[in-house]
Amino acid sequence: MKAEKSSQQNMDSNRLHYDKLYQNVNVDSILKVLDNLETYMATVTSTHISWVGMYMGDFQSKVAGMDILELGCGDCRNAAILAALGARVVANDISERSCAIVAVLNDSYPFKHPIRFVSGDFTTSDLPAETFDFVIGKAFLHHLTLDLEKEILKKVAYVLKRSGEARFFETAVNSKVLDELRWATPMNDRPSKWFQPKAFKQWEASDPHPPRDNSSAHYSKVGHKFFRTVQITPLGIFERFNRLLPINQNNMGHFKRKALEFEAYVPLTIRSFGARSQVVIYRNPK
Ligand SMILES: C[S@@+](CC[C@H](N)C(=O)[O-])C[C@H]1O[C@@H](n2cnc3c(N)ncnc32)[C@H](O)[C@@H]1O
Numbered sequence: 001m002k003a004e005k006s007s008q009q010n011m012d013s014n015r016l017h018y019d020k021l022y023q024n025v026n027v028d029s030i031l032k033v034l035d036n037l038e039t040y041m042a043t044v045t046s047t048h049i050s051w052v053g054m055y056m057g058d059f060q061s062k063v064a065g066m067d068i069l070e071l072g073c074g075d076c077r078n079a080a081i082l083a084a085l086g087a088r089v090v091a092n093d094i095s096e097r098s099c100a101i102v103a104v105l106n107d108s109y110p111f112k113h114p115i116r117f118v119s120g121d122f123t124t125s126d127l128p129a130e131t132f133d134f135v136i137g138k139a140f141l142h143h144l145t146l147d148l149e150k151e152i153l154k155k156v157a158y159v160l161k162r163s164g165e166a167r168f169f170e171t172a173v174n175s176k177v178l179d180e181l182r183w184a185t186p187m188n189d190r191p192s193k194w195f196q197p198k199a200f201k202q203w204e205a206s207d208p209h210p211p212r213d214n215s216s217a218h219y220s221k222v223g224h225k226f227f228r229t230v231q232i233t234p235l236g237i238f239e240r241f242n243r244l245l246p247i248n249q250n251n252m253g254h255f256k257r258k259a260l261e262f263e264a265y266v267p268l269t270i271r272s273f274g275a276r277s278q279v280v281i282y283r284n285p286k
Pocket of ligand 1: 011014015018050071072073074075092093094095120121122137138139140143144
C-alpha cells in the first residue's frame with residue numbers, strides 16, 4: 001500500500017509532476033482543435049470517456065455566456081474549448097505551467113471572454129461567493145487527499161451560484177477485483193503490479209495520485225456534506241476492457257463508442273459495480 005502524504009506534500013508532488021509534464025504542451029494543437037471545434041467535440045464526446053463524462057447531457061450547449069470555474073485545468077484544452085464556446089472561464093491549477101499556457105492561448109485566439117487564471121491552492125483564493133454557474137473538474141478530485149477534497153468542496157459550494165452545478169469526471173473504484181485487474185495490466189509507462197512488482201513500486205513512488213477512496217459511495221457521502229443534491233453516473237463497464245481485447249488503432253474509436261452506448265442498457269447497479277469512471281454532479285449548495 002502506498003504511503004499517505006499530508007495535503008501539502010501531496011500538492012507539492014502534484015505540482016512537481018505536472019510542471020514537468022506540461023513543459024512541452026503543444027498549444028498549436030489546442031488552437032487547431034478550436035478551429036475545428038464541432039468535429040473535434042463530436043468525436044471526443046462519443047469515444048473518449050473523460051469527454052463523454054464531462055460533457056454528459058449535452059453540456060456544450062449550456063455553456064455560452066455562463067461563468068465557469070475549471071479546477072485542475074491541466075493543459076488548458078478544456079478551458080480553451082469552453083471559452084471558444086462563449087463561456088467566461090476562470091481556470092485554476094496547482095501547476096504554474098497552466099498559467100503560461102493560458103497566456104499563450106489568450107494571445108493567440110480571439111476569445112469573446114479571455115480565460116482568467118487563478119493560480120495555486122483554490123482553498124486560499126479570494127473568489128467571491130455565488131459567482132459561478134458551473135464549477136467543473138476533469139480527473140481532478142481523485143488527485144486530492146481526502147482532507148483537501150473536503151476543503152475544496154466546501155469552497156466550491158461557497159463560490160457556486162445557488163442555481164449552479166458542480167460537475168466532476170473522476171475515476172471509479174467500486175470493485176476490488178476489477179481494480180486489481182487494472183493494476184495487473186501494464187499501461188503506457190505503468191508496469192504490471194503482478195508481473196513487474198519491482199518496476200511497479202518504482203513507478204508508484206513517482207505517481208502523483210494519493211492513496212484514497214474513489215468509490216461512488218465516497219463521492220456521494222462527501223458531496224452530501226456540502227450539497228443537497230448528489231447525482232452519480234457510472235461509466236465504462238465495457239469500455240475499460242479496450243486494452244485487453246485484440247483491437248487495433250483503426251477500430252478503437254468504434255469499439256469505445258459502441259461500448260459506451262451499449263452500457264446504457266445495463267442496470268445501474270451492475271454498471272456501478274463495473275464502472276471505471278464516474279460523473280459526479282452536485283447541486284443545491286447547503
Ligand atoms: C489528471 S490531471 C487532469 C488535467 C485536465 N483536467 C485534463 O483533463 O487533462 C490532474 C490535474 O489536477 C491538478 N491538481 C492536482 N492537485 C491540485 C490542487 N490541489 N489544486 C489545483 N490543481 C491540482 C494537476 O496539476 C493536474 O493538472
